Amino acid sequence: MSATPSLLATETEDDLRAAVRSLLTTHSAADRVLARAESGAPYDRELWKTLTGSMGLAGLLVPEADGGQGAGHREAAVVVEELGRAVASVPYLTGAVVTPATLLALPERTAEVSALLAEVAAGSTVAVLAVPLTTAPGDPLPEVTTDGGGLHGTVRSVADAAGADVLLVAADSGLYAVPAGAPGVTVTPLTALDLTRPLAAVQLDGARGTLLAPAADAAPAVRAGLLSGAGLLASEQLGLAEWCLTETVRHLKDRHQFNRPLGSFQALKHRLAQLWLDVAGIRPAATAAADLLATGEGGPAEAQLAVAVAQVYASPVAVRAAEEALQLHGGIGMTWEHPVHLYLKRAKGDSVAFGGAGRHGQEVARLAELPAP
């Protein structure tokens, strides 16, 4: 029997949302996001400091005893949603969701793990998992070998690696924390479709790191980290899609052609109503995923299914919301100056992140016992 997640926001979550939204409205306006992308800076360091320093948001998933806030996936999902709404450029989904979720899933809390976890929770260290952004939970990981204590391998398209302090590397001999500036580490920024989530190739030529866990423990922990990432990605997609819908409705109320508001044309009203309906479905799907990741109610398969459902549903809807926003904004939507392209690029990038709808559809088929031919 399926678990019944709580699908309403708590008062704490509402307060958190208001605080984050207010901060992002002033500190991550669209022109600033675009300026950051053009500057070549890997992320908005000032915004990151505010989010993680005074607000402590990097530690939401981390228990208080480990230096975090002792909140959970539901609260982190609220932050991710608001960051999506602002298409903000900070390594939150990677550094404050996937990384701590991976470390917390390790069966043994060694001194090295605890130390890294505390730094990650404080936001003073940005640590990202060195796997391609497209990796789905449970997918095979890139091949990194160990030779005389040094790590060797190449990992393509790692999100937020360019600004990271530490790379979490799953090698054949275990999970390592490798300082990004260590000898033998080359991080090469790539020109990404999504201007607001930088990608980089990571090359390891005999780099040395701190062993965090043996290989047998690394794979399940990485899988758990990616599952959290994929689940909360749906909240990011919700934020993106809601922004696109809201801005498009606003535009169609303001913009007049043929002596009437564009939003008075029934062809456009129906498109927006249908889009609202589809976007409204992301919220319960994303909340269910975050809730079941937090509670574990019904066992791990329930959370896995909720995440897969959320991804299969949210990915195409978020892309369509951005595509509709661009089309319905008309010419202004095609300009570099208007922010809608930032949302389209993020939404399209998100649709292949953590496996994309196709890979998660296979998970749904497996978990719901609807086998392929």
Add this chain to the structure above:
Amino acid sequence: MTDADDLRARTRALLADRPPATTSRADFLAARFDAGLAWVHYPEGLGGLGAARSLQSAVDAELAAAGAPDNDPRRIGIGLGMAAPTILAYGTEEQKRRFLRPLWLGEEVWCQLFSEPGAGSDLAALSTRAVLGDDGVWTVTGQKVWTSSAHLARWAILIARTDPAQPKHRGITYFLCDMTDPGVEVRPLRQITGEAEFNEVFLTDVRIPDAHRLGEVGEGWQVARTTLMNERVSIGGSTGGRESGMIAPLARTWRERPELRTHALHQRLVTLWVDAEVARLTGERLRQQLAVGQPGPEGSGLKLSFARLNQQISGLEVELLGDEGLLYDDWTMRRPELVDFTGRGPGYRYLRSKGNSIEGGTSEVLLNIVAERVLGLPTEPRTDKDVAWKDLAR
């Protein structure tokens, strides 16, 4: 104000006074009505106690747990859901006393004479005429359509045009119509499924005493809005768990018949399964919102979602079944009291679900409503508002 403890005490007193095991159904229901436990938010003397509406479910649960009979609410849904709240809101004391008790007890079934062949989405354009005679009796002539339960009903709620010179919303009056009047003719309306859930109702010089008018002359549209707001929007999906709706027979066939599977069908199956699960979660979220008294706008969209899902899922089921999908279970003209999606074959599900995007508000009208009321977009231009009904194009 009657509170939960008081209601519990009254419920237990009713059960002690009329033990369900030794009381006839009719006696029990009558005693329940007279104890004010029928619909607790109704006034005293009319089956209620003036209590909060939210307290009803505890009474129902306690009575059901004690094995008490209910009034078969699905059979008399139109009376309970539409006629009763309208009579309560607009009826005279005599009308309330005359009609509400037999309605709730199920002794008198009600139907709704609103839609017409020429007035579907544009209901206010209706053309059934009612003319008041010198004897204080109205004479009604016209045709109504898509009337559930008309062949079983003793009474109908009816809207008719009483002043064609007024703009369409202003010249309508609301009546309670005796279905046994010799001028009422009910004919089954056969649907594409082969059966007839609904009726056409022909009204020829039907006589309705002015005492059976509900609300003022010419104010029938406002009265009808009360009825329509109380119309329980059937969301088409169950409130059950995962895979409890139209997706269930499709998923079962997929699991049991591996020889039917293809990759193209699999893609569509998984997508629809996910859409059905998201619609279920949307409904669950709405239920959780209602439980804390904070309904969101998502309810406006659920009927749209379920109409599309039911149609696409049943369409896929017909294709998946291949040879068997070419067959139909039974074209016999029947008169079912309730729609039974799961008791019939996939062809029936495919055909019947076509009505889901038409009945109770077409998907096109519902999209307008979402656009205007949820998104705040401009309303459709109206060229009919200030024109006399008789001068409208038709």
